[in-house]
Structure formats: structure tokens, C-alpha cells
Amino acid sequence: MPPKLFLSLLTFSLLTLSVAARPYVLVLSQEDFKDEVPADSDSSSAEWDEFGDSDSHKSEEDLDPGSWRQIFEPSTTDPQSQSQSQSQSDTDALYYSAVTKLMTGDARIIEEGSGEIETAAESGHPAAQSVLGFLWGIGLFRERNKQKAFVYHHFASEGGNMQSKMALAYLYTRQDMFDKSVKLYAELAEVAVNSFLISKDSPVIEPVRLHNGAEENKEALRKSKGEEDEDFQILEYQAQKGNAAAMYKVGLFYYFGLRGLRRDHSKALSWFLKAVEKGEPRSMELLGEIYARGAGVERNYTKAFEWLTLASKHHLYSAYNGIGYLYVKGYGVDSKNYTKAKEYFEKAADNEEVGGHYNLGVLYLKGIGVKRDVKLACKFFIVAANHGQPKAFYQLAKIFHLGVGFKKNVPLATALYKLVAERGPWSSLSRWALEAYLKGDVGKAYMLYSRMAEMGYEVAQSNAAWILDKYGERSMCMGESGFCTDAERHQRAHSLWWQASEQGNEHAALLIGDAYYYGRGTARDYDRAAEAYMHAKSQSNAQAMFNLGYMHEHGQGLPLDLHLAKRYYDEALEHDPAAKLPVTLALTSLWVRKNHADSLLVHIIDSLPGVYPKLEAWVENVLLEEGNATILTLFACLLTVLYLRERQRRQAVVVAGEVAQPNRPNELGVPAPI
Structure with a gap:
């Protein structure tokens, strides 16, 4: 009997995956610190240029060259977008035309x-070159070729393309080539940090998981419908009627592209x-953030300072x-003043604002206006990181990368x-993919999630795989000569699930096990199925434990x-x-197998795999939903077992008068009949 059968009714409850980010709590011991902390060094070193001349003045398009934003979020009011559109070269125009067609x-x-x-x-x-590398990697209208994909991503990376750098960093990490991947992720994380807000934390917009186990994640999708969402429509109505809090929330949604809304800095500015x-x-x-960044408006640090002060x-x-x-930067003020900067950061920290802890950590790490103290800086960073401050993760990554204050841990x-890099400007692909999915454009969603999957986003890997499995031909999966065959789709989904399982997705590991167990998209292989179930079991997946018990x-x-x-059943x-x-029911089956090893009932139970497909089809089409047929069949088996137990008990009573027999414990722990 396939291991899935006993739990076919419980898939949803057993395989629910959290949409939120995984908790990432850092607990460090004294052993993690170096015995000696390096002496004061030049605080202007480029390695620690958090407050130096960075790229924070650049637009999102500058931070992510070749971004598809002008395709998915065209703006007619943003001055930066307008100037970029007017300065496009013929090759740029050809590139964006090609991406649109894809x-x-x-x-x-x-x-x-x-x-x-x-x-x-x-x-x-x-x-x-980056997109061509992607096309070679998935085999779209060309034979899939990982070597050519790597070459084109390498050239694109050398030319400054961030999405190719993400793809290469993930590829190196999968191969445990950390010396190469850490350099790329360090560069990408720095770009991501420069795209964050300067005062408050940017909201963590996690990619929405389209599915809960084998079912569509309807609740999460309902909350992501943007302007079509009833709750948003009520909020917008309240804002239009003059509710200040509603105006702020609507502006926030547009500024960050929350709740499935298309990001629009100009609308956000208007509502604020x-x-x-x-x-x-x-x-x-x-408004201070908007003027400091020049998002949807001309940059003006003086206005930024005024609004932040208010x-x-x-x-x-x-x-x-x-x-x-x-x-610290000397922007919008008379001159740089590290003493005042420290005072403001301390005010923020004293009022339990984690950004204050982070900024104080930077001051002490670099010795800006204070005596350099790496250990104290690390303590500030750990406090901020354990409250989810992404910039603190970035600084701790640099500390472990370079071995400053802590032992080097590449x-x-x-x-x-990687955690920080995945929040960079290129993460906008997730918003556009979700928007396409909610509008019913499954093919576009699959293409966008596939692009992110190549860049190492686990949620995108599982979403793309789920679309392939769920929608089949509607996924618009393209192969070497057109639409994917069933075998190509299964193979591609299998590869995506496997990558997601490597990154801790227990449901993905379970599906890989099922693929090997049933021979879906690959040759049937019980040994590899067991390995995959073991991997899912290590992540406390109850379905995997059940399957291992069955095997x-x-x-x-x-x-x-x-x-x-x-x-395993227990x-x-x-x-x-x-x-x-x-x-x-499984323990009952074990009891039957142990006490009636060669009985007809055991043969009936073992024959269920052959009978089940026909029975399942009949039940699904005529009687009940999928899975209930097995429960009914096993319930009948249970009744039979109870009958056999009762008959055995009566025979024991008759024999007891002639031969005294000691009671034996129920080794398999099957519940005694009532």
C-alpha cells in the first residue's frame, strides 16, 4: 500500500508551511570570540564603509541594472524613470522588447x-546575457545546457548584472564553494542594504507561498489581491473620506507594494x-525617507531633515x-557631526528602537566619534539581529567573513x-509573479518564479514547482521545441522541488520522496525515496515519519x-x-501482520495497492473525495481484526480451563478493543 494512503486526509494539516521568514536567532558563546581583538585600524577602510560614500543615492534601477521594473511597474510621473526611458539605447529597447515577449x-x-x-x-x-543564461538553464527553445548558462551568467556578472551574480552565488553555494559565493553575496548584500530605509526598518516583504502542502494557500492569496481586496477598498474609502490613519496606510501600501498592490511612489507621496x-x-x-531617497520626487536632503525632525x-x-x-553623512545639515549622530542613535536605542542599536554598533565598529570597540559593536549587532534587523545581519556577516572580533566562519x-541579499531590489520579481498569478496569468507567474528560483529563492522554487504540478499544460512551460511534454514538466518540477528541499522545505523533500516512490517524472527508486523521507523527517515532518514506518x-x-x-508510526x-x-489503522495492520502473518487478511491488505487506483477513481467520481476510500477500506479491516481478536479471546477462555497460559503484553501497542 503506498505510504500516502493512510494520511491522504491529513495532508493539509500535516504539511502546512509558514509564510513568514524562518526565525534566525544568533546565540554566541565566548568561544566564538577571538582571543585577541585587532588593534584600532583606519576607520575609513572600504571594508566597513557603511556610513562612507556608498551607493545609497542611487535609484533602484541603478542598483539593479536591467531591472524589469519599467515593464511591470511603468511610471509616468517618476522623473528618474522618465529620464531613463528617454536615454535608452537601441540595444536596451531590443532587450526590454524581448523580455516583454517572453x-x-x-x-x-x-x-x-x-x-x-x-x-x-x-x-x-x-x-x-543574464536572461540568455537563464534561458539556457531552463532549456527554453534550446537544448538545456548548464555550461552555457554558467558562461553567460559569468559574462553578465562581470558586466555588473546583479541577478546573474545572485544566480552564480547560489550555484557556488550548492557546490560548497563558499570562498567564491561569499564574495558575490557580500557585494549583493551591500547593494540590498543601500536600498533600505535610513530611519525605520523596511517592512520584510516575504515572497508569498502559493500553496500549503498540496493545497492552494487561499488565505495568504486572499490578503494579496491589492486593489481588488475588499479590506483595501474599505481602507481606501476611509482615506478618501479624510481618515488620516487610513491615508497613511494606503500611502504605505503603495510605497512598498504591500498586500499585492503595484508599487507607486507618486501615489504614496500624495497620500502621505x-x-x-x-x-x-x-x-x-x-516623507523624510522619500526626500532623502528621491523616490517619486526630486531628492532634497534639507526637506528630509525637516520632516524627520518633525x-x-x-x-x-x-x-x-x-x-x-x-x-554622519553631512547631508541636509551644516556639517558632519559625529557627536550629535551618536546622541540621536542613543535616543533611538534608549526607546527600544532596534535601528539605534545597529547604528551604535557601526559607530563602535568603525570608531566614528568613539573609541573603536569591536566586542561592544558585536553586542549591539546581535541585539538588533535578534529583533530581525537586516542591516545587523549584514554587519555580522562581514564580521564572520573577515574574522573581526569573532572567529572566521565563511x-x-x-x-x-544570502539572507540580506534576497531582500535586494531584484526581490520585486516576487511581487510581479504574485500579481500575475492572482490575475490568472499562470504562465507569466511561472516564468517569473523560475527566474527567482535560479537566483536561489526557496519560496520561488517551490512555487514554480507547484505551478507545474498543479496546472500542467496551463503552466505554459516551454521546452526545447515548444510546450513541455509531461516528462519535461515532471523533470523540471522534480529539480525545483529538490532545490527547495535542500534549503529546508520539508514539503519539497516529501514530494521528492513521493516522486521516487511512485516513479513520477523519474525511475522508481525506493532507496532514494527513503533518503528523501529521512530528510523530511529530520525537519519533524509527520507524514515523512509515517511513510518511513510504512517502508x-x-x-x-x-x-x-x-x-x-x-x-516511526508513534x-x-x-x-x-x-x-x-x-x-x-497502521498499528492495527502491524498487529495483523505479526499475529496472522500468513492469513488471508494480510494478503488482502498487501493487495490494496493494486486495487486502490480503481477504488480511488470510483470513490472520487461517485462516492467521496479522494482518500476516504482508503479509510473506509481500512475501517473494514479494523472490524475484521476486532472480530478475530474477540474470537481469539473466546478460544482462550475455553482453553484456560485446561492449560494455564501467562498473559503477554501487546508489543505493538495496538489499542485494545472496547
Whole structure:
């Protein structure tokens, strides 16, 4: 009997995956510190140029050259976007035309776009080279070739393309080539940090997981419908009626592209200004950010300082960080003043604003206006990191990368850099993919998630794989000569699930096990199925524990061992009480197998795999939903077992008068009949 059957009704409850970011708590011991802290060094070193002349003045398009933003978020009011559109070269125009065609879902037009990308790439266009590397990697209208994909990503990376650097960094990490991946992730994380806000923390916009186990994640998707969402429409109505808090929230949603809204800095600016007129202080802080960054408006540090100062007077303590930053840089103020900067950072920290801890850490790490103290800096960073401050992760990554204050740990540095790098400007791909999915454009969503999957985003890997499995031909999967065959889709989904499982996705590991167990998209291999289930089990997945118990019970890919089978069944119940019914039935099956090894009932149970497909089809189409057929069948088996137990008990009573027999414990722990 396939291991999936006993838990077919429990898939949703057992495999629910969190949409939120995984907690990343740093707990460091004295052993992690170096015995000696390096003496004071030149605080202007480029290695620690957090407050120096960085790229924070650049636009998102400058930080992510070749970004698809002008395709998915065209702006007619942003002065930066307008000037960039007017200065496009012919090759740029060809590149954006080609990318647009790749998103159409029309095989003929996609093939045309593929050819245009190749033409632009041959002219040395880094962004086109990056996309061509992606096309070679997935085998779109060309035979899949990992070597050519690597070469084009290498050229694009050398030309400054950030998305190719993400792809190469992830590729090196998968191969444990941390010395190479850490350098790329360090550069990418720095760009990501420069795109963050200067005062308050940017909201962590995690990619939405389209599925909960095998089912669509309807609740998360409902909250991401943007302007079509009923809650947003109510909020916008309240804002239009003059509610200041609603104005601020609407502006926030547009500024960051939250809740599935298309990001629009100009609309955000308009709503923030309206909210300020109503006395809404939080909008003052965001206006300071907008003017400091020049998002949807001409950059003006003097106005930024004024708005942040107004916000701080309304007890918005995060604004102190922005004011301190401007004093460190000397922007919008008379001159640089490290003493004032430290005072503002301390005010923020004293009021439990984690950004203040981070900024103080930078001052002590670099010795800006204070005596350099690496250990004290690390303590500030750890406090900030354990409250989810992404900039603190970045500084700790640098510390572990270079071995400053802590022992050098390149793999940990790589993981921390990656965590920050994935929040860079290129993460906008996730918003656009979700927007396409919600509008029913599954093919465009799949293409965008596939692009992110290549860059190492685990959620994108599982989303792309799920789309392939869920939608089949509707996924618009393109292969070497057009639409993917079933075998190509299975193979591609298998590869994506495997990558997601490597990054800790327990549901992905479970599906890999199922693929090997059933021979879906690959040759049937019980040994590899057991390995995948073991991987999922290590992440406390109850379904995987149940499956391992089943495989031990039947000797499939694992030694035949009824006691180990019982142990795994018990573990499944311990980790998920909802598994009580299927585990009880499984333990009943074990009892039958132990006490009636060669009986007809055992042969009936073992024959269920052959009978199940026909029974399942009948039940699904005629009687019940998928999975209930197995429960009914096993319930009948349970009744039979109870009958046999009762008959055995009666025979024991008759024999007891003639031969005294000691009671034997129920070794397999099957619940006694009532």
C-alpha cells in the first residue's frame, strides 16, 4: 500500500508551511570570540564603509541594472524613470522588447523574444546575457545546457548584472564553494542594504507561498489581491473620506507594494502629504525617507531633515536614526557631526528602537566619534539581529567573513549575506509573479518564479514547482521545441522541488520522496525515496515519519523491521495528534501482520495497492473525495481484526480451563478493543 494512503486526509494539516521568514536567532558563546581583538585600524577602510560614500543615492534601477521594473511597474510621473526611458539605447529597447515577449504565453512570440535576447546578448548587453543564461538553464527553445548558462551568467556578472551574480552565488553555494559565493553575496548584500530605509526598518516583504502542502494557500492569496481586496477598498474609502490613519496606510501600501498592490511612489507621496495635513505623524517620517531617497520626487536632503525632525517631535523614535544618519553623512545639515549622530542613535536605542542599536554598533565598529570597540559593536549587532534587523545581519556577516572580533566562519557568513541579499531590489520579481498569478496569468507567474528560483529563492522554487504540478499544460512551460511534454514538466518540477528541499522545505523533500516512490517524472527508486523521507523527517515532518514506518513494515528501501515501523508510526502521532486515526489503522495492520502473518487478511491488505487506483477513481467520481476510500477500506479491516481478536479471546477462555497460559503484553501497542 503506498505510504500516502493512510494520511491522504491529513495532508493539509500535516504539511502546512509558514509564510513568514524562518526565525534566525544568533546565540554566541565566548568561544566564538577571538582571543585577541585587532588593534584600532583606519576607520575609513572600504571594508566597513557603511556610513562612507556608498551607493545609497542611487535609484533602484541603478542598483539593479536591467531591472524589469519599467515593464511591470511603468511610471509616468517618476522623473528618474522618465529620464531613463528617454536615454535608452537601441540595444536596451531590443532587450526590454524581448523580455516583454517572453512573458506573453504565446509560443510563437516567446520564440521570437528568445531570438531577440540572443541578438542583444551577442552585442555585449549584460542584462540580455543574464536572461540568455537563464534561458539556457531552463532549456527554453534550446537544448538545456548548464555550461552555457554558467558562461553567460559569468559574462553578465562581470558586466555588473546583479541577478546573474545572485544566480552564480547560489550555484557556488550548492557546490560548497563558499570562498567564491561569499564574495558575490557580500557585494549583493551591500547593494540590498543601500536600498533600505535610513530611519525605520523596511517592512520584510516575504515572497508569498502559493500553496500549503498540496493545497492552494487561499488565505495568504486572499490578503494579496491589492486593489481588488475588499479590506483595501474599505481602507481606501476611509482615506478618501479624510481618515488620516487610513491615508497613511494606503500611502504605505503603495510605497512598498504591500498586500499585492503595484508599487507607486507618486501615489504614496500624495497620500502621505494628505495625511500630514490631517496631523498624521508617521507620514512625516516617510516623507523624510522619500526626500532623502528621491523616490517619486526630486531628492532634497534639507526637506528630509525637516520632516524627520518633525516626526521625532511626535515621539517617532525611529526618526532619530534618520537624523543621526544625516549628521554622519553631512547631508541636509551644516556639517558632519559625529557627536550629535551618536546622541540621536542613543535616543533611538534608549526607546527600544532596534535601528539605534545597529547604528551604535557601526559607530563602535568603525570608531566614528568613539573609541573603536569591536566586542561592544558585536553586542549591539546581535541585539538588533535578534529583533530581525537586516542591516545587523549584514554587519555580522562581514564580521564572520573577515574574522573581526569573532572567529572566521565563511559558511555562516555566506548564509547571513544570502539572507540580506534576497531582500535586494531584484526581490520585486516576487511581487510581479504574485500579481500575475492572482490575475490568472499562470504562465507569466511561472516564468517569473523560475527566474527567482535560479537566483536561489526557496519560496520561488517551490512555487514554480507547484505551478507545474498543479496546472500542467496551463503552466505554459516551454521546452526545447515548444510546450513541455509531461516528462519535461515532471523533470523540471522534480529539480525545483529538490532545490527547495535542500534549503529546508520539508514539503519539497516529501514530494521528492513521493516522486521516487511512485516513479513520477523519474525511475522508481525506493532507496532514494527513503533518503528523501529521512530528510523530511529530520525537519519533524509527520507524514515523512509515517511513510518511513510504512517502508519498514513492507521492507521497501529499508530493512523489514516491524518494531522500527511502530517507532516511526508513534513518532508521527507525537508530532501531529491529527494523525491518530491513520496511525491507529497502521498499528492495527502491524498487529495483523505479526499475529496472522500468513492469513488471508494480510494478503488482502498487501493487495490494496493494486486495487486502490480503481477504488480511488470510483470513490472520487461517485462516492467521496479522494482518500476516504482508503479509510473506509481500512475501517473494514479494523472490524475484521476486532472480530478475530474477540474470537481469539473466546478460544482462550475455553482453553484456560485446561492449560494455564501467562498473559503477554501487546508489543505493538495496538489499542485494545472496547
